[in-house]
Amino acid sequence: MEQSKRPSERFDWSLALLLLLFSLVSCVAIYSAQTTGQYDNNYFLRQIFWYVVGCVIIAVVMFFDSEQYRRLSWILYGLGILLLIAVVVAPESIAPERNGAKSWFVLPGLGNIQPSEFVKTFLILALSNLIATHHEQFILKTWKTDFYLLIKLSFTAALPLGLILLQPDLGTALVILSILTGMILVSGIAWKIIIPLYGSLAALGGFALYLVIWAPAVLEKLHFKTYQFNRIYSWLDPNNHQSGSGYHLYKSLRAIGSGLLTGKGFGERKVYIPESHTDFIFSVIGEEYGFIGGSIVISLYFLLIFHLIKTALDTNEPFNTYICVGIISMITFHVFQNVGMTIQVLPITGIPLPFISYGGSSLMGNMLAMGLVFGIHYHHKTYMFSSQSYQPYKKGKVIRKTSRS
Numbered sequence: 001m002e003q004s005k006r007p008s009e010r011f012d013w014s015l016a017l018l019l020l021l022f023s024l025v026s027c028v029a030i031y032s033a034q035t036t037g038q039y040d041n042n043y044f045l046r047q048i049f050w051y052v053v054g055c056v057i058i059a060v061v062m063f064f065d066s067e068q069y070r071r072l073s074w075i076l077y078g079l080g081i082l083l084l085i086a087v088v089v090a091p092e093s094i095a096p097e098r099n100g101a102k103s104w105f106v107l108p109g110l111g112n113i114q115p116s117e118f119v120k121t122f123l124i125l126a127l128s129n130l131i132a133t134h135h136e137q138f139i140l141k142t143w144k145t146d147f148y149l150l151i152k153l154s155f156t157a158a159l160p161l162g163l164i165l166l167q168p169d170l171g172t173a174l175v176i177l178s179i180l181t182g183m184i185l186v187s188g189i190a191w192k193i194i195i196p197l198y199g200s201l202a203a204l205g206g207f208a209l210y211l212v213i214w215a216p217a218v219l220e221k222l223h224f225k226t227y228q229f230n231r232i233y234s235w236l237d238p239n240n241h242q243s244g245s246g247y248h249l250y251k252s253l254r255a256i257g258s259g260l261l262t263g264k265g266f267g268e269r270k271v272y273i274p275e276s277h278t279d280f281i282f283s284v285i286g287e288e289y290g291f292i293g294g295s296i297v298i299s300l301y302f303l304l305i306f307h308l309i310k311t312a313l314d315t316n317e318p319f320n321t322y323i324c325v326g327i328i329s330m331i332t333f334h335v336f337q338n339v340g341m342t343i344q345v346l347p348i349t350g351i352p353l354p355f356i357s358y359g360g361s362s363l364m365g366n367m368l369a370m371g372l373v374f375g376i377h378y379h380h381k382t383y384m385f386s387s388q389s390y391q392p393y394k395k396g397k398v399i400r401k402t403s404r405s
Contacts, residue, residue: 003240005312007372012311012377017368018304022355023051025285025297030358032267033277033284043277043358046111052359052369061371066317069372070129077126077156083115084163090377101350103167104361114347116172119160121372124326125157125181131187132319146189150197153184175333184323235347248273250282252342256294265316277358279350282342294339296358301335311373320376327369 031044087095087105087224089337095105104112130152138145157180164173184194211218212229213236219229234246255271264270270286273280286294305328312324331354338353340346352362 058371062374073125080119080122114361117361128322178333259290
């Protein structure tokens with residue numbers, strides 16, 4: 001027997017409180033960031049507007065249940081692919097090239113819209129549906145079914161990944177890879193397949209980094225250009241590249257370092273970082289509020305990820321669990337990469353800090369993902385006299401082998 005709850009009891013108040021705290025941190029940091037430099041727009045008010053739009057997105061998305069998500073998942077995935085193709089082939093008047101990348105549509109009255117920010121969530125839905133459907137079809141697992149699932153996941157992610165690299169947008173491409181990696185880890189594929197696969201990829205990446213640092217001539221023979229390695233060189237030695245590719249990192253390190261333990265206080269910034277309201281918003285927080293302020297912000301992300309993990313464990317539907325895992329992978333990588341690049345732990349990529357950096361597309365994409373989580377919590381069902389999750393029986397193709405040997 002299903003236990004019914006009032007709508008107010010089904011609403012995820014904890015997640016709403018976390019998003020409220022993120023909105024306050026974002027607006028305060030952006031307001032301070034725009035007081036320095038030449039800004040033509042009031043990004044503080046614009047961020048409030050985008051948060052309002054994001055709340056509307058959440059309100060709409062949360063009322064769809066998991067079955068409706070599944071029916072729409074491939075439709076949304078296809079829509080995302082069409083948008084990525086359109087932004088690549090669209091004329092400059094609609095999709096202008098900026099900073100060497102063609103990633104945005106320019107919409108009158110709305111500004112810039114970046115389709116890849118929404119494609120990340122669409123991809124999570126498609127991969128979740130794919131994994132859930134695979135396990136419904138193949139109840140008993142073999143090496144063959146595991147490889148089949150791995151190939152399906154890889155090809156599904158490869159299409160948006162390739163289109164994003166054509167823009168080119170390395171940062172978002174890395175986010176797509178992080179989503180794919182996280183979902184493969186929980187997909188049920190045997191670790192005897194996963195460990196050699198990712199071990200080989202890690203070794204290949206390490207070898208490529210070695211060539212960039214110690215043997216760039218080898219890569220130049222493969223038609224790579226020396227200037228393409230400058231981001232790595234400036235990451236490793238920003239002091240000697242502070243007038244060029246290492247300028248933002250050098251300034252970020254000075255800003256965060258000068259904040260010390262408690263920071264300089266609101267509006268007391270001394271280190272100028274261009275466009276600090278976007279990718280380098282954490283540098284603003286570090287300078288004004290010091291180690292304590294930065295730690296509080298990171299703690300909010302820990303609480304958010306903990307809440308998403310709890311939601312993933314509490315849900316009755318495997319499909320919902322995979323959605324939560326994809327969102328966790330996406331947000332975790334965003335935070336680790338963005339904070340890491342401001343303190344020289346990782347190279348600089350154009351990845352914003354979720355819910356805090358200014359950006360309408362980024363915020364709406366993240367709020368879309370949060371809408372899915374709100375929906376999972378809102379439509380969660382509990383049943384009396386049952387200690388296990390209720391899952392309706394679905395017919396599937398049974399593989400008669402009982403082991404992967």
